[in-house]
Amino acid sequence: MAVVLDARDLSKRFGAVTAAMNVSAAIEQDSVVGLIGTNGAGKTTFINMITGYIKPDTGSIHYRGRDITALSPREVTRIGICRSFQIPQLYSSLSVFENMMVGLGVVLRNAGLGGFFSRGQPNVPGHDAPAEDVAERILQRFGLSDYRNKNAQVLPGGVRKLLDIALTMVAKPAILLLDEPTSGVSAEEKFGMMEMVMAAVKAEGATVLFVEHDMEVVSRFAERVLAFYDGRIIADAAPEIALSDPEVKRYVVGGELRRMDEREGAANA
Amino acid sequence: MEEILTVIVDGIFYSAWLFVAAIGLTLIYGVMKIVNLTHGSFYALGAYAAASLTGAWIARGYPPMLSYAVLLGSAVIVTLVFAPLIERGVLRFMYTKDEVVILLITYALFLILEDVIKLIWGVDPYFIAEPYGLLGSFEIGGLTHPTYNLILVGIAIVAGVGLTLLLRGTRFGKLLRTVIHDPEVSRAMGINVDRFYLVTFTFGSMLAAVGGAFTAPTVSVVPGIGVEIVVLSFAVIVIGGMGSLPGAALGAVIVGLVRSAAIHYAPAVELFVIYFVMALVLAFRPRGLFSLAEPRKI
Amino acid sequence: MRGLSKLATAVVAALTVAPVSAYAQDPAAAPVKIGVVTMLSGPAASPFGVPARNAAELVIELLNEGKAPAPYATKGFGGTAVQTAIIDEAGSTTTQVTEYRNLVQRHNVDAVIGYISSGNCIAVAPVAEELKKLTNFFDCGTPRIFEEGSYKYVFRTSPTSTMDSVGAALYLKDAKPKVKSIAGLNQNYAWGQDSWAEFEATMKYLVPTIEVKNSQMPKLYAGQYNAEISTLLGAKADAIHSSFWDGDLEALILQAAPRGLLKKSTGILTTGETAMYKLAAHIPDGTIMGARGPFGPYAPNNELNRWFFKEFQDRYGVPPNYAAYQMTQAILGVKMAWEKAQAANGGKRPSNEQVAAALENSTFEGPGGTVKMANGKGHQAIMETVYGMSKVVGGKMTVTNVKRYPAEKVNPPEGVKGIDWIKGGFKN
């Protein structure tokens, strides 16, 4: 399959901390890739570098053969690489629907539509429907219709995550990077949530990279796993292979299990 | 050479004055994140209180050397009367509001205090020149300077160093820093945040009053004396970086030196040189010279 | 909408608060209503605004009781009681024009006396003309008003700043014939800039070889002058001209004293009179003191002055300063014109046009002596001016070797701009 996103030898240091060292990964069209690794392993840094939030010290990022290393988040988004956030980034003073409309407005504007002089309701490029319909459709796909007029500030955690992801869909992303889509969601709900998200994403059609701590979720949804440890990729393979890799077992899975126990402990305490 | 020396000396005197006036403002902003226009009112209150009380002191023929203590005392007293009143009476109900709205509230209070001052002291000017002349004068670079100016320099140093030590060294300082870092968490930790705000506001305002009190002997205390000082102080602490003590110091020194240089070499530009420096600094250091680090967003 | 109606009532209420009594009474018997605009807040309140207001209240009260000496003995204005509406001359010129319009059109005043700020005078003059309302500026100094425009309803019964600067220069030359160099310390706004320009030009004419060492123009209300004083000390000029007033002037005197600035160079304080009593101890003897005309210590010893000085001193416990004199002079001028016009009008209440016509080109006596409405097509007063030197006698401030300069010698002739007149060599 064709490589759409190609990261080569990305390295990034913050003072003494090595956030990334010679990270390389080639992502194929329409694949679903899980990024695993304990906190601080470099997963979010990887996403931040791809989306231009931080610039790598060395290395390059290519999208469909084009070098996008130097692009800003805005430009990266415009060429179809979108992301969601570990901590949902919402417009807290606006309603769920308005959140969507702001996003769609930007899409329209970038397409030169819905400007000062334009009349009527132009179709949103990629969705071929007026903005309001698109918003409703996406909200429905993510099961957010009931929250349509709720203020983003008052949404429960899981819903915030969903809206955060739904917001990425307005631009019809070709590549979607989900940073811990299920964090803060109870173990029971995780699967249901991922089901819904993946269904929605696939319906819109996109290559997906997602960060996940729960190995069951990873092996259930990922076609391929990138295991991060200390800023390096220590394994890059199909889930069953990657997760059984001894290094991964030691540095990642083990770490995650310990993390779980702690959470249990905290819950019981 | 002599002229450069004079420029520096004048600059330092002005810087000291500016610093004393501005340090309280940066403290209050640093802790409470409010842009406090009543700072000017407290400067004026300090000046008026000092002028009237010290005037009475001298008139009664008490030892003039103690008049400096009276200057200080009157600043303290007047602040203890007004600052808690304002903080407890009005501001504390407003902390939840936007920064801008709080700024407007302090503006409203500033307007009110302007007239309160007029009602208490009237519009006639007050003088207490005695403390100014008392210490005689000294000579640098062939020019005589009143020794009194050194007092302001002294106060500036004491205030700056003292406040730094207070924040770094003491338990109060440590707690205050946690309050600055995150008021909510501090509350959760059982720190009495309100009390810290009250203390900070009172202390910050007191510094303004002290500035006014020790300026009083060198000027005639008239209505509106506090208006200009607010903007001037803001220029200083913005140049230095809002909420930063060393920043305020550096800002004051820069403004002071630039201004006195302007007066000596290009009197025409003195009028807006300060704002020019401010714009210039912000153009290259958008958050001022000693900007506090931004927290990680994602 | 409940809100809307609430608001509407508020608005209506707000606007009817204004004393509309003037509408109610029948115009003939109605008292003469004078709008008095002067600074009641800000740094100019204590030296000018409040003394002027006090003078206005005092004089109008005395006039209404008919307690003024001749020729002002008739009660009020020609027998009609005088009422005042006092407005603070604060805020932007926009505010002042707004308030002026309110005075004229809502309070229906018969005349407006006021304005300290030259900017306000310049802004108000055309409005007065538009509204055809007799308006007398009592204090503002800028020569521009009648140099740039000509008016029917606008008057100024006090001289312009030109007189102060020229007088100061003449006096300096007379008192110190060997003066070789001058320096200036003036506030960085129109008044300070004009005063210095006129003084400098006059000195250059009087002493072609004069050396101008330095001209400092600190910000208005700066309050801190150590750096300026240093430069002036360094300049070592024979004389230092300053048109500083009140707060700034007092700060300057206080900060200059310990550094001996005014001892090393002769100070020329064109408005020094406002500070001379308060700061007697800090002003070195021999400092040249101005009072913007024959006012205060320089006022002539005539009955009007003795009356005014005593009444003011008794009422307020301080001697009247020049602002008080100028306000009194302004009121008396209008009274004189009003009564002249009333007489011409067969004893009936005169119209604004008639009063204006009567005031034009008139000459009247004030506590400061003779006022000639000689310039600006008869709308701008000229007076003699007086300067002297400070001398502290037994802790009390007095003035010595006082010199009086006749009006024609220190004011440009009709139709000539002050600065042109000076540069042109004072041709009358």
Place this chain on the structure above:
Amino acid sequence: MKSDRTLIILGVILLALVVAGPLLPQWAMFLATIAIAKGLVALGLLLQLRAGLVSFGQALYYCIGAYSAGSLGRFFGIGDMLLQMLTGCIMAALVAYILGFLLARYRGIFYGLLSLALSMILYGLLVKSEALGSTDGINILPSTVFGIRPEQAWVRYAVLVAGCAVAFIATLLVDRYLKTPLGQLAPAIKDNEIRVEYMGASVRDAIHVKYVIAAALSGIGGALAATTVGHIDPDMAYWTTSGEFIFITILAGTNSVVAPFLGAAIFGIIHTVAFDISPNTWQMTLGIALLLVIVFLPDGLWSLFTRRKAA
């Protein structure tokens, strides 16, 4: 949308003014015109406030507008009020376009104080410029419409009508702008700039645009004020003037494009009444009024109109 209704309200109010104009006493016309002029500036502040930005230097553009109008008369002998407003608008917009590249990088208090510094620099320059009358300022030519000088008694009315017309058009355009995607970014920028960038929009460009529009409005306001008052001086750029505009904007509330005009009118009235009833303590009256509004009408006076819906 709600703003359509409010626009009608504005239209009705302005139309009422125009119709009632001849019956109004001149001082009322003057007050109204000044209110419109200041309302335009406040409208500009509203645009910025919605994006979470407060300019303590909006007077910069108010003053530029006024001096452009003044210069037209002083140097080209043009007194046409419409031309004056147009010039003021253009000059302000031009300057804002250039300064915008700098300002758009700033947020919060720094945005405010940098704009304050800039307007104070203009103040300083004007004080130095004797050709423009230094601090005393200059009077500007009597207003004319299309070169015709109206009958003395009708000048105020002519200015008022012109003001109403311009204000209405400006407000229509602003409202239209607020409905475009760019306009609707404002609250998003206030809430979460990162997200805005990650949606493919440039926060800086958006702010730059708002800054220029605000300046253009202020320029018109300045020119209108100049031709109404007939006098201009450097104080129009002084920080206290900017403070007054913020005062008006907050007083009015930022929930409607009509509110600023209302706020300006109320401000003018409070001010005048304060001067009337307490010439010695009008500042206190003003301050107390402001406090009361902030405490009891946190969303500004406009909430008086909308409250009924809320309840």
